[in-house]
Amino acid sequence: MEKQDKNRPNIVLVGFMGTGKTSIGRRLATQLRMRYVDTDDIIERDSGRRISDIFSVDGEETFRELESEAVRKASKLCNYVISTGGGVVLRETNMAELRRNGIIFCLTATPEEIYRRVRHQSHRPLLQTPDPLTKIRLMLEDRHPYYVKADYMVETTGRSFGEVMAYIKRVFKKC
Ligand code: S3P
Numbered sequence: 001m002e003k004q005d006k007n008r009p010n011i012v013l014v015g016f017m018g019t020g021k022t023s024i025g026r027r028l029a030t031q032l033r034m035r036y037v038d039t040d041d042i043i044e045r046d047s048g049r050r051i052s053d054i055f056s057v058d059g060e061e062t063f064r065e066l067e068s069e070a071v072r073k074a075s076k077l078c079n080y081v082i083s084t085g086g087g088v089v090l091r092e093t094n095m096a097e098l099r100r101n102g103i104i105f106c107l108t109a110t111p112e113e114i115y116r117r118v119r120h121q122s123h124r125p126l127l128q129t130p131d132p133l134t135k136i137r138l139m140l141e142d143r144h145p146y147y148v149k150a151d152y153m154v155e156t157t158g159r160s161f162g163e164v165m166a167y168i169k170r171v172f173k174k175c
Pocket of ligand 1: 016017084085087123125
C-alpha cells in the first residue's frame with residue numbers, strides 16, 4: 001500500500017475510447033490511495049443527463065462546452081486520478097488546465113483492439129455507425145496530433161492492466 005500524500009499531483013489519463021482509461025484509472029487510484037474522478041461522470045452528474053442524450057439533443061459542440069467545464073472543475077483537485085473522455089485533447093485549453101497540477105498519460109491501442117473492446121457497448125454516440133472500425137481508424141488518425149501532446153504515451157495492446165499500471169506508477173513516482 002502506498003502512503004497518502006495530499007500534495008501529490010494528479011494522474012491524468014487521456015486517450016481514445018476503449019483504451020482502458022476507466023478500468024486502469026480506478027485500479028490505479030485504489031493502489032496509490034488516490035481518489036478517482038471521470039470527467040464524463042462530472043458532466044452527467046452536473047447536467048443530470050446521459051452523454052448520449054446531450055449528443056443527440058444538443059449536439060457535440062454543447063457536449064464539448066460541458067466537457068471543458070468539467071475539466072476546469074477536475075483540474076482544481078489534488079491527489080486524484082482523473083480519467084477523461086476521448087475527445088478532451090481536442091481543446092488546447094483543456095490540456096493546459098489538466099497539466100497545471102497533473103502528469104498526463106495517454107493510453108493507446110490499435111484500432112482493431114479498440115474495436116474488439118467496444119464492439120458490444122452502445123453508450124458511445126460517436127461509434128454508433130454501421131462501420132465502427134473504419135470510424136475508429138479515421139478518428140485515431142485525426143486525433144493523433146492531439147494525443148501526442150500528452151506527457152507520456154502508454155501502449156495498452158497486448159499488455160495486462162498490471163503491466164500498464166506498473167509503468168504509470170514507475171513514471172509517476174519519479175515526477
Ligand atoms: C468521446 C469519448 C467518450 C465521451 C463522449 C465523446 C470522444 O468518453 O466523452 O462519448 O469524443 O472520444 P470515453 O473515451 O470515456 O468513452
